[in-house]
Amino acid sequence: MLAINDLNAWYGQTQALFDVTLTVETGQTVALVGTNGAGKTTLVRSILGLVRSTGTIQFDGAELSTVPPHRRSRKHGMSVVPEGRGMLNSLTVQENLELGYRRLSAQDRDFIERSFPRLSRRLAEKVSNLSGGEQQMVALCRAFIRRPKFLILDEPSLGLAPIVVDDVYSQLREAWSSGTTLLVEQDVERARQASDVMFFIAAGHILGTARSSDKAEVDRMTRAAFMDSSAVRG
Ligand SMILES: Nc1ncnc2c1ncn2[C@@H]1O[C@H](COP(=O)(O)OP(=O)(O)OP(=O)(O)O)[C@@H](O)[C@H]1O
Numbered sequence: 001m002l003a004i005n006d007l008n009a010w011y012g013q014t015q016a017l018f019d020v021t022l023t024v025e026t027g028q029t030v031a032l033v034g035t036n037g038a039g040k041t042t043l044v045r046s047i048l049g050l051v052r053s054t055g056t057i058q059f060d061g062a063e064l065s066t067v068p069p070h071r072r073s074r075k076h077g078m079s080v081v082p083e084g085r086g087m088l089n090s091l092t093v094q095e096n097l098e099l100g101y102r103r104l105s106a107q108d109r110d111f112i113e114r115s116f117p118r119l120s121r122r123l124a125e126k127v128s129n130l131s132g133g134e135q136q137m138v139a140l141c142r143a144f145i146r147r148p149k150f151l152i153l154d155e156p157s158l159g160l161a162p163i164v165v166d167d168v169y170s171q172l173r174e175a176w177s178s179g180t181t182l183l184v185e186q187d188v189e190r191a192r193q194a195s196d197v198m199f200f201i202a203a204g205h206i207l208g209t210a211r212s213s214d215k216a217e218v219d220r221m222t223r224a225a226f227m228d229s230s231a232v233r234g
Contacts, residue, residue: 001023001025001061002023002024002057002058002059003023004043004047004055004057005021005055006021006054007020007043008053009046009051009053010051011042017046017204019055020043020201020206021206026060029194030183030195030196030198031184031191031192032198032199033184033186033200034202036186038202039201039203039204044152044154047064047182048069048073049065049067059078060149077146077149078148078149079146079148079150079151079152081136081156082139083184084158085136086139087128087135087138093123093124093125093127093130094123097112097138111175112145115141115174115175116140118134119134119137119138122134132164133167137167139156144176148179149180150179151176152181152182153183155185156168156172157185157187165190169190169194173194188222192215195212200221200225202226208224
Protein backbone atom coordinates (compact mmCIF):
# COMPACT_ATOMS: atom_id res chain seq x y z
CA MET A 1 0.00 0.00 0.00
CA LEU A 2 1.18 3.51 -0.83
CA ALA A 3 0.21 6.24 1.64
CA ILE A 4 1.03 9.87 0.87
CA ASN A 5 0.33 12.40 3.58
CA ASP A 6 0.52 16.21 3.55
CA LEU A 7 2.90 16.26 0.61
CA ASN A 8 4.20 19.67 -0.45
CA ALA A 9 6.65 19.95 -3.36
CA TRP A 10 8.70 22.77 -4.85
CA TYR A 11 10.67 23.66 -7.94
CA GLY A 12 13.07 26.28 -6.60
CA GLN A 13 10.84 28.81 -4.83
CA THR A 14 7.71 27.75 -6.69
CA GLN A 15 5.39 25.42 -4.84
CA ALA A 16 3.75 22.84 -7.13
CA LEU A 17 1.95 20.57 -4.63
CA PHE A 18 -0.02 21.63 -1.55
CA ASP A 19 -0.84 19.20 1.29
CA VAL A 20 -1.53 16.28 -1.02
CA THR A 21 -2.91 13.20 0.73
CA LEU A 22 -3.61 10.08 -1.31
CA THR A 23 -3.70 6.33 -0.68
CA VAL A 24 -3.33 3.42 -3.07
CA GLU A 25 -4.45 0.19 -1.39
CA THR A 26 -2.70 -3.06 -2.32
CA GLY A 27 -4.26 -4.50 -5.48
CA GLN A 28 -6.05 -1.27 -6.31
CA THR A 29 -5.66 0.90 -9.39
CA VAL A 30 -5.90 4.55 -8.43
CA ALA A 31 -6.14 7.17 -11.15
CA LEU A 32 -4.86 10.70 -10.68
CA VAL A 33 -6.53 13.04 -13.15
CA GLY A 34 -6.23 16.74 -13.77
CA THR A 35 -5.51 19.25 -16.47
CA ASN A 36 -2.09 20.38 -17.82
CA GLY A 37 0.17 21.72 -15.11
CA ALA A 38 -2.07 20.45 -12.28
CA GLY A 39 0.81 18.66 -10.56
CA LYS A 40 0.37 15.03 -11.63
CA THR A 41 3.94 14.43 -12.79
CA THR A 42 5.26 16.33 -9.80
CA LEU A 43 3.49 13.83 -7.56
CA VAL A 44 5.16 10.96 -9.43
CA ARG A 45 8.53 12.73 -9.16
CA SER A 46 7.99 13.19 -5.43
CA ILE A 47 7.41 9.46 -4.96
CA LEU A 48 10.67 8.84 -6.80
CA GLY A 49 12.50 11.50 -4.78
CA LEU A 50 13.23 13.71 -7.77
CA VAL A 51 11.81 16.98 -6.42
CA ARG A 52 12.18 18.77 -3.11
CA SER A 53 9.24 17.85 -0.93
CA THR A 54 7.97 17.63 2.64
CA GLY A 55 5.36 15.32 4.12
CA THR A 56 5.39 11.54 4.29
CA ILE A 57 5.35 8.93 1.54
CA GLN A 58 5.12 5.40 2.87
CA PHE A 59 5.20 2.19 0.92
CA ASP A 60 4.06 -0.94 2.79
CA GLY A 61 4.70 0.94 6.02
CA ALA A 62 8.27 2.04 5.15
CA GLU A 63 9.05 5.74 4.79
CA LEU A 64 10.45 6.34 1.31
CA SER A 65 12.28 9.56 2.11
CA THR A 66 14.90 7.56 4.05
CA VAL A 67 15.81 5.67 0.85
CA PRO A 68 17.99 7.49 -1.71
CA PRO A 69 16.12 8.20 -4.96
CA HIS A 70 18.24 5.86 -7.10
CA ARG A 71 17.40 2.91 -4.82
CA ARG A 72 13.72 3.59 -4.20
CA SER A 73 12.18 1.83 -7.15
CA ARG A 74 14.31 -1.29 -6.88
CA LYS A 75 14.15 -1.58 -3.10
CA HIS A 76 10.38 -1.24 -3.02
CA GLY A 77 9.58 -3.13 -6.21
CA MET A 78 8.23 -0.08 -8.03
CA SER A 79 8.22 0.18 -11.81
CA VAL A 80 7.61 3.48 -13.50
CA VAL A 81 6.45 4.15 -17.03
CA PRO A 82 7.44 7.81 -17.25
CA GLU A 83 5.76 10.54 -19.25
CA GLY A 84 7.48 10.50 -22.65
CA ARG A 85 8.26 6.76 -22.25
CA GLY A 86 11.93 7.17 -21.31
CA MET A 87 13.33 5.39 -24.37
CA LEU A 88 16.99 5.72 -25.35
CA ASN A 89 16.73 6.14 -29.11
CA SER A 90 20.22 4.97 -29.97
CA LEU A 91 19.58 1.58 -28.34
CA THR A 92 17.67 -1.44 -29.58
CA VAL A 93 14.33 -2.57 -28.17
CA GLN A 94 16.08 -5.32 -26.20
CA GLU A 95 18.71 -2.93 -24.82
CA ASN A 96 15.95 -0.59 -23.71
CA LEU A 97 14.19 -3.47 -21.96
CA GLU A 98 17.41 -4.45 -20.19
CA LEU A 99 18.32 -0.91 -19.14
CA GLY A 100 19.14 -0.83 -15.41
CA TYR A 101 17.91 -4.43 -15.12
CA ARG A 102 19.80 -7.46 -16.47
CA ARG A 103 20.03 -9.54 -19.64
CA LEU A 104 16.63 -10.90 -20.60
CA SER A 105 16.14 -14.37 -19.15
CA ALA A 106 14.34 -17.23 -20.90
CA GLN A 107 11.37 -16.48 -18.63
CA ASP A 108 11.40 -12.81 -19.68
CA ARG A 109 11.49 -13.83 -23.33
CA ASP A 110 8.52 -16.18 -22.81
CA PHE A 111 6.61 -13.36 -21.17
CA ILE A 112 7.38 -10.97 -24.05
CA GLU A 113 6.41 -13.59 -26.63
CA ARG A 114 3.09 -14.19 -24.88
CA SER A 115 2.16 -10.65 -23.87
CA PHE A 116 3.91 -8.49 -26.48
CA PRO A 117 4.25 -10.74 -29.56
CA ARG A 118 4.82 -7.79 -31.87
CA LEU A 119 7.77 -6.64 -29.79
CA SER A 120 9.28 -10.08 -29.50
CA ARG A 121 9.88 -10.04 -33.26
CA ARG A 122 11.61 -6.64 -33.12
CA LEU A 123 13.97 -6.97 -30.18
CA ALA A 124 17.08 -6.33 -32.28
CA GLU A 125 15.71 -3.19 -33.95
CA LYS A 126 16.56 0.35 -32.93
CA VAL A 127 13.73 1.55 -30.71
CA SER A 128 13.59 4.78 -32.75
CA ASN A 129 12.27 2.73 -35.71
CA LEU A 130 9.14 1.94 -33.71
CA SER A 131 5.98 4.03 -33.76
CA GLY A 132 4.88 6.01 -30.69
CA GLY A 133 2.37 3.30 -29.76
CA GLU A 134 4.96 0.56 -30.14
CA GLN A 135 7.41 2.52 -28.00
CA GLN A 136 4.72 2.83 -25.34
CA MET A 137 4.43 -0.99 -25.47
CA VAL A 138 8.22 -1.22 -24.91
CA ALA A 139 7.85 1.09 -21.91
CA LEU A 140 5.02 -1.08 -20.48
CA CYS A 141 6.92 -4.28 -21.22
CA ARG A 142 10.03 -2.88 -19.52
CA ALA A 143 7.97 -2.15 -16.43
CA PHE A 144 6.25 -5.57 -16.36
CA ILE A 145 9.30 -7.80 -16.83
CA ARG A 146 10.61 -6.41 -13.55
CA ARG A 147 7.52 -7.99 -11.89
CA PRO A 148 6.83 -4.92 -9.79
CA LYS A 149 4.78 -4.79 -6.63
CA PHE A 150 3.71 -1.30 -7.57
CA LEU A 151 3.33 0.24 -11.01
CA ILE A 152 3.29 3.96 -11.76
CA LEU A 153 2.05 4.98 -15.20
CA ASP A 154 2.45 8.60 -16.19
CA GLU A 155 0.08 9.49 -19.05
CA PRO A 156 0.36 6.29 -21.09
CA SER A 157 -2.00 7.69 -23.74
CA LEU A 158 -0.08 10.91 -24.36
CA GLY A 159 0.44 11.68 -28.04
CA LEU A 160 -1.17 8.47 -29.26
CA ALA A 161 -4.14 8.04 -31.60
CA PRO A 162 -7.29 6.79 -29.79
CA ILE A 163 -7.16 3.39 -31.48
CA VAL A 164 -3.55 2.94 -30.35
CA VAL A 165 -4.52 3.98 -26.84
CA ASP A 166 -7.16 1.19 -26.88
CA ASP A 167 -4.34 -1.20 -27.70
CA VAL A 168 -2.10 0.12 -24.93
CA TYR A 169 -4.87 -0.17 -22.33
CA SER A 170 -5.93 -3.64 -23.40
CA GLN A 171 -2.28 -4.72 -23.16
CA LEU A 172 -2.19 -3.20 -19.72
CA ARG A 173 -5.25 -5.20 -18.66
CA GLU A 174 -3.89 -8.48 -20.03
CA ALA A 175 -0.31 -8.26 -18.80
CA TRP A 176 -1.01 -6.53 -15.50
CA SER A 177 -4.22 -7.90 -14.09
CA SER A 178 -3.80 -7.76 -10.34
CA GLY A 179 -1.13 -5.24 -9.46
CA THR A 180 -1.21 -2.12 -7.38
CA THR A 181 -1.14 0.84 -9.74
CA LEU A 182 -1.06 4.62 -9.72
CA LEU A 183 -2.28 5.78 -13.11
CA VAL A 184 -1.75 9.40 -14.13
CA GLU A 185 -4.07 10.26 -16.97
CA GLN A 186 -5.70 13.31 -18.56
CA ASP A 187 -8.30 11.25 -20.36
CA VAL A 188 -10.91 10.96 -17.64
CA GLU A 189 -13.06 8.24 -19.21
CA ARG A 190 -10.06 6.01 -19.90
CA ALA A 191 -8.86 6.57 -16.36
CA ARG A 192 -12.32 5.77 -14.99
CA GLN A 193 -12.55 2.51 -16.90
CA ALA A 194 -9.08 1.41 -15.87
CA SER A 195 -9.29 2.30 -12.17
CA ASP A 196 -11.09 1.55 -8.90
CA VAL A 197 -10.74 4.98 -7.35
CA MET A 198 -10.00 8.41 -8.80
CA PHE A 199 -8.29 11.44 -7.29
CA PHE A 200 -8.80 14.84 -8.90
CA ILE A 201 -6.02 17.41 -8.81
CA ALA A 202 -5.97 21.08 -9.84
CA ALA A 203 -3.31 23.73 -9.26
CA GLY A 204 -1.40 21.38 -6.94
CA HIS A 205 -4.38 20.63 -4.66
CA ILE A 206 -6.35 17.41 -4.41
CA LEU A 207 -9.91 18.57 -4.98
CA GLY A 208 -11.56 15.31 -4.10
CA THR A 209 -11.92 11.64 -4.83
CA ALA A 210 -14.58 9.39 -6.34
CA ARG A 211 -15.21 5.68 -6.80
CA SER A 212 -14.70 5.02 -10.50
CA SER A 213 -18.04 3.17 -10.63
CA ASP A 214 -19.86 6.31 -9.46
CA LYS A 215 -20.15 8.05 -12.83
CA ALA A 216 -22.22 10.97 -11.52
CA GLU A 217 -19.62 11.82 -8.88
CA VAL A 218 -16.79 11.36 -11.39
CA ASP A 219 -18.56 13.79 -13.74
CA ARG A 220 -19.03 16.33 -10.96
CA MET A 221 -15.38 16.14 -9.90
CA THR A 222 -14.24 16.27 -13.53
CA ARG A 223 -16.12 19.53 -14.07
CA ALA A 224 -14.49 20.91 -10.97
CA ALA A 225 -10.98 19.79 -11.84
CA PHE A 226 -11.03 20.79 -15.48
CA MET A 227 -13.28 23.85 -15.48
CA ASP A 228 -14.09 25.40 -12.17
CA SER A 229 -11.91 24.21 -9.33
CA SER A 230 -13.18 26.98 -7.03
CA ALA A 231 -16.55 25.18 -6.96
CA VAL A 232 -15.08 22.32 -4.98
CA ARG A 233 -12.43 24.13 -2.98
CA GLY A 234 -15.17 26.24 -1.78
N1 LIG B 1 11.24 21.58 -13.82
C1 LIG B 1 10.33 22.48 -13.44
N2 LIG B 1 10.69 23.70 -13.00
C2 LIG B 1 9.79 24.62 -12.59
N3 LIG B 1 8.46 24.39 -12.57
C3 LIG B 1 8.04 23.20 -13.00
C4 LIG B 1 8.94 22.18 -13.45
N4 LIG B 1 8.20 21.10 -13.81
C5 LIG B 1 6.91 21.42 -13.60
N5 LIG B 1 6.81 22.69 -13.11
C6 LIG B 1 5.58 23.39 -12.74
O1 LIG B 1 4.90 22.63 -11.74
C7 LIG B 1 3.50 22.63 -11.98
C8 LIG B 1 3.00 21.19 -12.08
O2 LIG B 1 3.58 20.59 -13.25
P1 LIG B 1 3.41 19.05 -13.58
O3 LIG B 1 4.35 18.72 -14.68
O4 LIG B 1 3.46 18.26 -12.34
O5 LIG B 1 1.89 19.03 -14.14
P2 LIG B 1 1.08 17.85 -14.83
O6 LIG B 1 -0.23 17.78 -14.13
O7 LIG B 1 1.91 16.61 -14.88
O8 LIG B 1 0.86 18.46 -16.28
P3 LIG B 1 0.87 17.77 -17.74
O9 LIG B 1 -0.39 16.96 -17.83
O10 LIG B 1 0.86 18.95 -18.64
O11 LIG B 1 2.12 16.93 -17.85
C9 LIG B 1 3.28 23.45 -13.23
O12 LIG B 1 2.91 24.76 -12.85
C10 LIG B 1 4.63 23.46 -13.91
O13 LIG B 1 4.82 24.64 -14.63
